[in-house]
Amino acid sequence: MSLIKVNLPGGEDFYTQEAYKVLRTNLQFCGKDIKVIVVTSHGENEGKTTVAMQTAKSFAELGKKVIVIDADMRKSVMAMRNTTAKRPGGLSEVLIGIKTLEECITKTQDPSFDILFAGKYPPNPSELLGSEYFSNLLAQLREQYDYVIIDTPPLGMLIDAAIIAPHCDGSVIVMGSEKLKYRDVSAMLDQMEKSGCRVLGVVRNKLNSKMDTKRRMQSGEYTAQQEQK
Numbered sequence: 748m749s750l751i752k753v754n755l756p757g758g759e760d761f762y763t764q765e766a767y768k769v770l771r772t773n774l775q776f777c778g779k780d781i782k783v784i785v786v787t788s789h790g791e792n793e794g795k796t797t798v799a800m801q802t803a804k805s806f807a808e809l810g811k812k813v814i815v816i817d818a819d820m821r822k823s824v825m826a827m828r829n830t831t832a833k834r835p836g837g838l839s840e841v842l843i844g845i846k847t848l849e850e851c852i853t854k855t856q857d858p859s860f861d862i863l864f865a866g867k868y869p870p871n872p873s874e875l876l877g878s879e880y881f882s883n884l885l886a887q888l889r890e891q892y893d894y895v896i897i898d899t900p901p902l903g904m905l906i907d908a909a910i911i912a913p914h915c916d917g918s919v920i921v922m923g924s925e926k927l928k929y930r931d932v933s934a935m936l937d938q939m940e941k942s943g944c945r946v947l948g949v950v951r952n953k954l955n956s957k958m959d960t961k962r963r964m965q966s967g968e969y970t971a972q973q974e975q976k
């Protein structure tokens with residue numbers, strides 16, 4: 748069996764890797780009982796898949812056994828775009844019962860980092876994620892791995908992340924759009940809380956750091972004294 752390669756944007760970039768180490772540490776500080784983490788955002792293209800994969804990679808570098816689940820079964824790009832896997836079986840086939848979990852877990856070149864890809868587009872993704880097959884699958888993976896990171900479709904468009912959330916220990920919200928509105932973010936946080944899933948924190952992605960510093964200084968949030976540090 749050949750091991751697949753994972754290609755991530757910023758994979759070799761020092762600042763990107765440092766940022767993910769901070770995220771990893773903050774997640775560890777959330778508690779030892781935080782093992783199954785769902786990653787979502789309000790809109791498309793904010794960076795959920797990238798954050799899910801980078802976070803998993805970062806945990807694997809510590810020697811933690813990690814699996815990423817691609818639960819975006821409608822529009823999965825993970826296998827094609829971020830790995831060298833060729834038409835791998837995945838979550839949909841396991842949930843439908845035509846393949847076993849063992850058959851569908853893909854091993855990467857990092858022995859600590861496995862992936863369960865989305866599989867073929869099923870007609871009823873939300874129903875599959877709401878089924879007891881999915882909760883049983885998570886229970887099984889919880890036993891086998893130190894961390895299970897779940898990539899999902901945007902919560903502002905599809906309910907899938909909220910369906911998954913009750914089976915998770917916490918959620919990470921990615922905010923990677925300049926156009927995000929307060930009411931959308933607030934609705935998304937309410938939705939996650941209603942699902943009984945702790946929001947562990949927010950990842951602000953795709954930030955222009957110089958622009959951000961300027962904006963924070965203008966708003967008084969960021970002082971000159973902080974800047975000198």
Ligand SMILES: Nc1ncnc2c1ncn2[C@@H]1O[C@H](COP(=O)(O)OP(=O)(O)OP(=O)(O)O)[C@@H](O)[C@H]1O
Pocket residue numbers: 756788790791792793794795796797798819899900901952953954
């Ligand atoms: N911090 C970043 N800086 C620059 N580009 C980024 C960053 N994070 C993600 N990207 C790029 O933005 C695009 C969208 O990222 P990604 O696929 O991770 O988002 P997504 O939220 O999963 O999208 P979708 O809603 O379609 O699933 C990709 O081309 C990715 O390489």
Ligand SMILES: [Mg+2]
Pocket residue numbers: 795796797819898899
């Ligand atoms: Mg995605």
